[in-house]
Amino acid sequence: MPSDVITVENLTKSYGDTLAVDAISFAAPRGATVALLGGNGAGKTTTIAMLLGLLVPTAGSIRILGHDMAHDRFAALARMNFSSPYVALPQRLSVAENLRIYGHLYNVARIERRIAELADELDLNELLDRPAGQLSAGQKTRVALAKSLINRPELLLLDEPTASLDPDSGDLVRSWLERYRAESGCTILLASHNMAEVERLCSTVLMLKRGRIVDQGTPDELLTRYGRDDLEAVFLDIARNRTTAFAHGTAV
Amino acid sequence: MSPVIVSGRRVWGLVYRHLALYRRSWPRLLELAYWPTLQLCIWGFTASFFAARLGAASGPSGMAAAALGMLLGGVLLWEVAVRSQMGVAISFLEEIWSRNLGHVFVSPLRPWELVAALLSVSVLRMLAGVLPAVLLAWLLYAFNLFALGPVLVLFAINLIAMGWWVALGVVSLILRHGAGAEALAWSVLFALTPFSCVFYPVRILPAAVRPIALALPSAHVFEGMRAAISGGVTRWDELGWAFLLNGVWMCAAVVLFMRQFHAARVRGALLAIGE
Numbered sequence: 459m460p461s462d463v464i465t466v467e468n469l470t471k472s473y474g475d476t477l478a479v480d481a482i483s484f485a486a487p488r489g490a491t492v493a494l495l496g497g498n499g500a501g502k503t504t505t506i507a508m509l510l511g512l513l514v515p516t517a518g519s520i521r522i523l524g525h526d527m528a529h530d531r532f533a534a535l536a537r538m539n540f541s542s543p544y545v546a547l548p549q550r551l552s553v554a555e556n557l558r559i560y561g562h563l564y565n566v567a568r569i570e571r572r573i574a575e576l577a578d579e580l581d582l583n584e585l586l587d588r589p590a591g592q593l594s595a596g597q598k599t600r601v602a603l604a605k606s607l608i609n610r611p612e613l614l615l616l617d618e619p620t621a622s623l624d625p626d627s628g629d630l631v632r633s634w635l636e637r638y639r640a641e642s643g644c645t646i647l648l649a650s651h652n653m654a655e656v657e658r659l660c661s662t663v664l665m666l667k668r669g670r671i672v673d674q675g676t677p678d679e680l681l682t683r684y685g686r687d688d689l690e691a692v693f694l695d696i697a698r699n700r701t702t703a704f705a706h707g708t709a710v
Numbered sequence: 711m712s713p714v715i716v717s718g719r720r721v722w723g724l725v726y727r728h729l730a731l732y733r734r735s736w737p738r739l740l741e742l743a744y745w746p747t748l749q750l751c752i753w754g755f756t757a758s759f760f761a762a763r764l765g766a767a768s769g770p771s772g773m774a775a776a777a778l779g780m781l782l783g784g785v786l787l788w789e790v791a792v793r794s795q796m797g798v799a800i801s802f803l804e805e806i807w808s809r810n811l812g813h814v815f816v817s818p819l820r821p822w823e824l825v826a827a828l829l830s831v832s833v834l835r836m837l838a839g840v841l842p843a844v845l846l847a848w849l850l851y852a853f854n855l856f857a858l859g860p861v862l863v864l865f866a867i868n869l870i871a872m873g874w875w876v877a878l879g880v881v882s883l884i885l886r887h888g889a890g891a892e893a894l895a896w897s898v899l900f901a902l903t904p905f906s907c908v909f910y911p912v913r914i915l916p917a918a919v920r921p922i923a924l925a926l927p928s929a930h931v932f933e934g935m936r937a938a939i940s941g942g943v944t945r946w947d948e949l950g951w952a953f954l955l956n957g958v959w960m961c962a963a964v965v966l967f968m969r970q971f972h973a974a975r976v977r978g979a980l981l982a983i984g985e
Contacts (some may be wrong), residue, residue, distance in 0.1 A: 463762070472806075473977075473978070492747045503981075507978065507981055510816040511816065511846045511975075512812070512815055512816060512975065512978075512981060513975060513976075513978050513980070513981070514972070514975045514976045532820060533818075535816060535817060536818040536819045537741070539814075539816075540816045542812070543811055544809075544812075545809060545810070545812035546808060546809040546810060547808075547810060547813065548727065548731065548804075548808040548810050549727065549808060550731055550734050550808075551727070551730050551731060551734065552730075552734075555726075555727075555730045558723075559723050559724070559726060559730075560723070560728045560813070560817065562719050562720060562722055562723025562726060563720050563723040563724070563817040563818065563819055564817060564818065565711070565719050565818075566717050589734070634953075640807070655844070683772060683922070
């Protein structure tokens, strides 16, 4: 069994003359939490869409859990899952009905028991019979997380998992993700604009700019390399070309 | 677990999604039966009026009853095609409207399983829409569609199949042009009504447009229906043509759908299909 859950090599996506992702390569080992950081249009969403099989790369390769996404994506998709505040669940259906649907789509054994487990873990018991459209932003995020965990994924892709959450709800989600990763050994890849979240959760940070990985490392390595106290300052240095780090060859 | 059972569970997952939706939305349920029933009432009373005039002019004969039967049979059977087509297209649109398509497409659901689920939902929607109208035709006009006998099943299969391939074409256009093409879900089959010869024989059409009618399975089905109602004859030649044409059109629609699905993945359209 390969040790890397995600292996991306020279991944490229272009739309006509526009290069959205430019020959990026990275790997995510089992149990790691990897962040994709970058400004708007840096290529984070495009990269995640290609990892999910929603988007066909122009060039390069993706292997997830040993499966080549170009030829065998459904085998990988059965073992991974995804959550994003920008993709909704059917609003009229109850939380339990939504989870049941995805339980069937992911061929989950003993769906009702799994729903009960997730309801206990994510404090959803009082929400199970409520329509998904009547939930608060925080509740929706917890339900979306429950949906993304219905198949006990070995790889979890999260697009801005705490966007639009108040600090308390955001902290609860982050704590839960930390605990889940530690207990399950799941690999997490997340795109986020919340630098504190990335510092707290992630073992590796990939800094994207104009479709390229311009730097990568652990949060501590990046802070040291850029001589900064927090990732937000590092992010701004890269976004505004205020650094010489990658000119000196330390960047990828 | 066998791959067939796993596939079946995924198809059932999407079917369950739509059943749950209808259970919670009575306007959607009402809408299923609303148009077929309305159509039946309008055409039924119109046909009754003409049948009464025809009967009065020519004395009691089977001609008036046959004319009524042809009109009502046409209305009911055409609704089978229309509801089947709309069942597929609107079920797909439901995923777009609920912004759920992203979750569906990143699940292990294969494209053909998505199609199988949409087709299954369309059959349920068609039955929920057409059966009340069939019952009403019997109650109001003493017209029993089932009196056509077993051949009715063959007519229905052909019209359902036609609804499906037209719907796959519509879904392909939605994949290509986004939700902006959603108006086609309601209108496209109505554009084929004149060429389907629902209420009149193909020979009535101008010679120039007859080839269009003969390329549609529905025109052959309705020729067969009229022969069955007026003379109790089963036109196997017409049924044969209907099955053959449906096979050809269905293959073309599946190829178009698979190509558009792949093209949508290349363009990134699956990410923004609701826009």
